[in-house]
Amino acid sequence: MTQPARRRSQGSGRGGRPATLTPERIVAAAVEVLDAEGLEALTMRRLGAQLGVAAMSLYRHIPNRDALLAEVVTHLFSEAVVELEVTGPWPEALPRFAAAYRGMLLAHPHAVPLLATHPVDTETGLALLTGLLDRFAASGVSHQDALTVIQSVAVYVLGHALAQVGTPPGTEGPAPVADPDATAFYDRWFETGLLAMVSGFEGQLAGQRARH
Amino acid sequence: MTQPARRRSQGSGRGGRPATLTPERIVAAAVEVLDAEGLEALTMRRLGAQLGVAAMSLYRHIPNRDALLAEVVTHLFSEAVVELEVTGPWPEALPRFAAAYRGMLLAHPHAVPLLATHPVDTETGLALLTGLLDRFAASGVSHQDALTVIQSVAVYVLGHALAQVGTPPGTEGPAPVADPDATAFYDRWFETGLLAMVSGFEGQLAGQRARH
C-alpha cells in the first residue's frame, strides 16, 4: 500500500533515494549560519541554501523549525560538556564545568538566546553530567543537593552570558571583535560570582554534614 | 508647509486629532495580551485589536515591535522594583530584591523569555536600584563590588526563572495552574542557591575588608 506515511523515514531501510541530508548535517549547517549571520538569519530557506537544498527538503528530517532549534541547543551543550575533564573534588570540578559551559556560550554568542529559550532537555542534560554528579557523590553529597548546586551554577552561567552578549555589539555580523576592556570586566564579574556561589555551597554542605 | 514629519509627535502641541493611544496604554495592553495569550500571540494586529485600533496606528507611538518589547521589559522591571522596601544591611535587602524580581517573573511567565532577550537598559536599571546600592555603600562596600554582587544575583534570578518557566507547562494559555510539587521544588532550589550566593559574597567581602 501507498499510505501517506508522511514525515520521518525509518532510518536506513533499503531502497529509496539516497539521502544527501541527515539531521547531523542540518544541525551543523544551522550552527554555521547562526554563528555567521545570527538567529534572525537562520530561516528555513537560508538553511536550505547553506546545504544546497530547497527549504522544504529539510522537513523530511525535522518536524519544524522549533525542533531544529532544540536540536541545535542539545548539540551545542553536548559539545561543551563532552570534552570536559571531571576529576577531583566537586569544588574543583564544578568551576571547570562552569568555564566549559561559558566558553561554549561565548564561542556561539548568537546561540545564547536560544539556550535561554529552549532549555536543554532534562534527561539529556543529566546524562551528560553524570561524571560531574559522581564527584559530588564521592564527597558524600546527596543526589538532590548535587542537582541543586549544579543547576544553580548552570543557571548563573547562562544568565551571565545573556547579560554579556545581550546588547553591547550589534546583533549580527561574523565577529564583533570584542572590546578587551569589556571582556575583562565580564571575566572578573563571572569569576567573582562563581566563586561566591561555590564557596557558599561549600559552607552550606559542610554545615549540614557537621549537623548530620 | 506640510512636510512629511513622519513618526513621533512632539508630545502635546496644540491642534490635531486627540490621541486615544499613548505609549503607556500600549505597553499596558501588551502586558495584558502577553499574560493572557503568550509571546507568540503578541502581534501588532492582536495588540491593535486589544486597544480597539488598527495595527498600523500603533506605529504613531512606537518605532517598531522590538522597541515595544523593550518598553514592556522596562515597565515590568520597574513594577517589580519600585515597591521594594530597601532597608537594613545589604545581606537582608539583597534577598528582598531577589524575591521581588522573581515574584514579578513568575507573575508574568510569558515575559521571562523577553527579559532574557531584551536586557533591561543599564542606565534605567541602575537608576531603579540606587536604593539597594546605598545599602552596600552604608556597609563600606565599593560601588564596583556592589554592582558585581547585585548583577550576579539578578542574573541568577533570571536564569532560575528561565529554567522554571522553560518547558514544563504549555507555552500558552492563561494559567497553567502550576503543579504544587514542582513549585515547592523550584522554591527550595531558588532559596538554596540564593543563600549560597549571598553568604559566599559576605565571606568574600569580609575577607577583603580584613585584608584591607
Place this chain on the structure above:
DNA sequence: CTCAGTTTGCGTACATCGTAAGCTTACGAT
C-alpha cells in the same frame, strides 16, 4: 532489462507577520 516499491528532495501555494506610504478624520485657531 524492466518494473514495483520506497524514500528523498522539489515546486507551488497559502496564511500570517512586520511595516512602508499615503489618505482620511477630528481637533484648535483664525
Place this chain on the structure above:
DNA sequence: ATCGTAAGCTTACGATGTACGCAAACTGAG
C-alpha cells in the same frame, strides 16, 4: 468657513513557516 496638524486607517508588499502533491533516484524481484 477654512486651514494646519496630529492621530488613526486602508491598502499593499516582501518575507516567513510549512501543507500538499509530484518527480527523481535508488534497491531488489521477475
